[in-house]
Structures are given as C-alpha cells and as structure tokens.
C-alpha cells in the first residue's frame with residue numbers, strides 16, 4: 001500500500017517522519033476553507049479534514065492522509081491570519097486565556113474513510129506589548145491557525161497544555177498511527 005500525504009504543510013511531513021513514515025507522494029488539497037454560517041469549530045474542523053481527503057485523487061493501492069488544525073476560542077474559529085494586523089488581534093484575544101486546538105485527521109483508501117478528532121486545551125500567559133510585537137516581527141505566525149506555532153518562539157508563552165502536543169502542531173501522531181494501521185500502513189513492521 002502506498003502512502004499519500006494530502007497536505008502542503010511541512011509540519012505534517014515532519015510529524016509523519018517522527019513515526020518513521022515517509023510518504024510515497026505529496027498531493028496538496030485545494031478546498032474552500034470558509035466556515036459555514038454558524039458552524040462550530042469541532043464539526044468545521046472534522047468537515048475540513050474529510051473534504052481534503054475526498055478532494056485528493058488516489059488510486060486503489062493508495063492510502064491518503066489529510067488533516068485540519070483549527071484554533072477555537074469558545075465558539076469562535078480563529079483561522080490562518082490574513083495579515084499581521086489580524087495575527088495581532090488573534091494573539092490579544094488568546095492572551096491570558098485557555099483555548100482549544102482541534103486537529104481532525106482523515107484517512108481514505110478507495111471508498112473507505114477513517115476519521116478522528118483530537119482536542120487539546122492550551123493556556124497562553126498574559127501577553128505584553130513587547131511579546132506580541134516581538135512575535136509578530138518573527139513572521140512565525142504566517143500560515144498557522146490562530147496566528148501562532150507552539151513548536152517555535154511562541155512556545156515560550158505557553159505554560160500549560162492538556163492533550164496532544166503533536167495535535168497542536170498539526171498531526172496527532174498516536175491517533176494518526178491507529179488510523180493508518182487500520183488502512184493497511186504498517187508502522188512497526190506488523191502485518192497489515
């Protein structure tokens with residue numbers, strides 16, 4: 001069985017490598033990522049991962065892995081900021097509070113689909129002007145849900161999480177391993 005990573009995210013490729021998997025091909029999904037009116041973060045995130053998995057073309061001997069990471073502040077979805085101004089607004093909204101990072105994983109082989117949603121609670125310390133402006137200047141906020149990356153400088157501002165660190169970064173490796181094994185991809189050399 002060939003493994004296809006349906007993601008343009010370099011983080012997801014690295015997290016797969018962490019569990020010893022190198023995709024045979026990478027095919028970036030192209031879907032409309034706008035939330036529906038009134039759509040809540042968790043169902044939105046699950047829908048995004050599923051739609052990505054359905055949008056990536058694959059053959060009968062191929063397993064496609066897609067994921068979506070969504071930052072949720074209560075019922076509000078914080079997507080990837082369009083510019084530094086929006087990133088600043090997100091960071092101030094997250095300052096001194098807990099929020100959820102939801103990552104949905106979808107694995108497809110033929111017309112079979114395996115799905116998992118993993119939620120992590122993340123606490124951000126009360127931020128100062130210097131911290132927010134310094135972080136914005138780093139540019140690390142670009143292309144990241146909620147406008148931050150826990151795996152970079154922003155990690156200095158996160159004293160506590162409950163859940164899956166790899167899920168926050170974009171691919172919860174334990175849950176992903178279970179889905180991939182169900183679809184016939186071996187991780188520890190076991191017979192699929």
Ligand SMILES: Cc1cn([C@H]2C[C@H](O)[C@@H](COP(=O)(O)OP(=O)(O)OP(=O)(O)O)O2)c(=O)[nH]c1=O
Nearest residue numbers: 007008009068069144145148149150168169170
């Ligand atoms: C919260 C958080 C998000 N992120 C990233 C992970 C995802 O790449 C991104 C959320 O956007 P996604 O839409 O999940 O993924 P993507 O557009 O980067 O890639 P693709 O759809 O092709 O798979 O935010 C971090 O790297 N660190 C973090 O701490």
